[in-house]
Amino acid sequence: MKLQALGRAPMRIAIVMAAALGAAALLAPPAVAADIESVTVGIEPLTTLDPGKGRATRGDLAISSQIYSSLTSVDEDGKLVGDLALEWTQTAPTEWTFKLRDDAFFEDGSPLDADVVAWNLNRMLKGPDAPMPAATGMRLIADVVAKDATTVVFTTSEPFLDLPRRLAWTYFIEPGWAQTHDPATEAMGSGPYTLVSWDPAGDVVLELNEKYYGNKPAVPHATYRVIPNEATRLAALRGGELDAAFGIDPLSVGQLQSEDSLNVGAIDANKMQTMRINMGAPHMDDLRVRQAVNYAINKEAITKSVYAGLVGPGSTQILGPLYDGFEPDRKPWPYDPEKARALLAEAGLSDGITIRLGTAETGYVGAAQATQAIAAQLGQVGINVEIETIPYANWVKYLRDPNGPALTFLAWGSQSVSTPEILAQLVSGAPYAIGPVPAAYDAAVAAATGASDEATKLAEIAKALQVTEDEAMTVFLWPQPQTYAISKKLDWKVRMDDWVRVYDIRPAQ
């Protein structure tokens, strides 16, 4: 990997978290006796409570993130804030030092100190089950050491500017407790809520943790109710059995809007739906064909119909607005079927071509109907599409298939809202990148990932974004709609990332 900017003096980035945060909570008038005692939220099937194994911010992690603590966390505006960490500093180009608060304890009274943090990271990176799912995006972490009770030092193999961001979804269990308990089915945490019961096919019940060091949750009791079937989830919402549910099919949003008790709608998710291009597939090595596909899709029409107008066409970038380097001025790729036909003719393909398009059965809002519409529109310019609908169980394997389809409908996301993490999905050799990748893109992403200062990182991100557009490396579509239905009695601001945390509900005014 080529690294630029290594010669520069390492820049010190010190972000000091106002210790006032805690103080402010003490000074604020005691929360008005919360009007709402409990909420029930619909959720998709759960797998594990173990924060080392969970990966879905709308599933397992939503629960464990409220039971356990992390060093940092990403707030609803995408800003990085401290949780356990009071401050963090890049003490050398390949070293980060985190200062922890000293008042964090597990429910059994044992301290959540630097040793616990280091033990957990080593468990994820080097333990018997390593690398665990939670080690995603931690490739550059070489070593984690507790210097004293409140100081943790991370050594990285290359400069890793986004490390504090990456740690925003890394949660810590108690090492001693884990010896005698199964962290997959039990929990003993340090976060705002404590686990009352966990049934991965039924109800998960939380109640507020009296010992939590941070702001008290506005709602003391929370139930997450697992309802796998969408129609049942909607019925439970309408029947008043749920106070909130997310990820609703855009076409169902309309029928919920007549419910007086619910706020229903969508915001743009921090995720762009795109089609990954396999540049190794027949015809797709030709830039003109890739451009033709982009020109042939009428994003306006599809977002209005399939997505019920909840989102509009996205611009020519795979980043959502919360990501560093997002360019608000970028425009959508224009819809121009004539130009698409002309480009195909120029490529000597005026007789038409046939390509494969892969889509997952579930997971991406609106994907099933959208791919049908896309196939029809591509057909109009002479690109015949064979749709392959893949069950969710085989999706990851399918995504990694080196002989994958020419187009794959998906949305890239990063739990840490880290731009280099997203861009790295498309570089040569990345697990989900198939076919050859332009060298300029690889170089820009490597430089952005290993940048030692923010300015270099942003400049390299801009370069990478430009290459994706110039080379039509992907098919740009639209933001994923973040659909929601929330009881009107709750003050719950929907997040652009996927977290569905009851802790985000604000106290009644």
Place this chain on the structure above:
Amino acid sequence: MSVTTKGSTPASAGTAGTFRSARLPIGPRVLGQRLLAAAFAVWAAVTIVFVMITATGDPALALAPEDASAAQVEQIRARYGFDQPIAVQYVRFVVDLATGGFPSSLYSRQTASEVVLGTLPNTLLLAGAGICVGILLGGTIGYLSVFARSRLVRELPIGALMVFQSIPAFLTGILLILFFSLQLRWLPTSGARSWMSLILPAVTVGLSLAPAIARLLRSALLEQLAADYVNTARAKGLSRRQIRLRHMLGNSLVPVVTLVGLQAGSLLSGIIVVETVFAWPGLGSQLVKSVNLHDYPVVVTAVIVVAIAYVMLSLLVDILVMILDPRSRR
């Protein structure tokens, strides 16, 4: 369903009349054959499922970080032995089963049998309640369709019931939710929190069974109407109710019981759908989830449980039929 009992000696057949009440309806040799066949069926089901789930991809990717390199995935694959040929994995799995019991779920420290057996009571409850609803509903409507005095009662209920035969269970479920939970607000939409939660899923299962039961009972009863023994019974002066309930219904039960047994297989697959629709935390929901996660110890264990249940049920039905219809013992 008739069982040929070549093994029964002429002598035992000859004394059947004398010892009828004391003798088991099924001989030990037949029972042995049936159990052997059952064991074979369970083994075959497990083998097929094992091969299928292993061939369609292993769980290494689900256990690895999203950005794991091919080498890391390979490392995890080797740790669990997924890199071995399917035959080797299969032998190891069978040896594990034979010696140390069930392997652990890949996602927790629970053994697969703990995971599966934990969900079984819910499924048995739902299946039992569903079968009861199906038999009561189908039986009553089938009986009425032959013997009701008013033509309306004879024709309308069975006609209405036939509609449900053509509606898939998930749609029935959703329609029931819409009407009873959302319109009338009588019952909860989903989950398993109280006995009230059982009603709609049980009725959904029952409604998928009832039409066939009603139709079969109806045709069996119609067949009996012209039978000689009915005339004889009438001539003996038995009351109409006695003839209908004791003789005709009794004789019509054999095909109905056989049908319920035969439907047990499709009932189990139907219950998976019903459990998903009603978010009922049973074996079906667990199976769907485990298949998605490639948690093969749990999937295979669930299949073993289902196969055993199915085989036991059909054995039970055979025995029941033999009790109801002594002719089938020969």
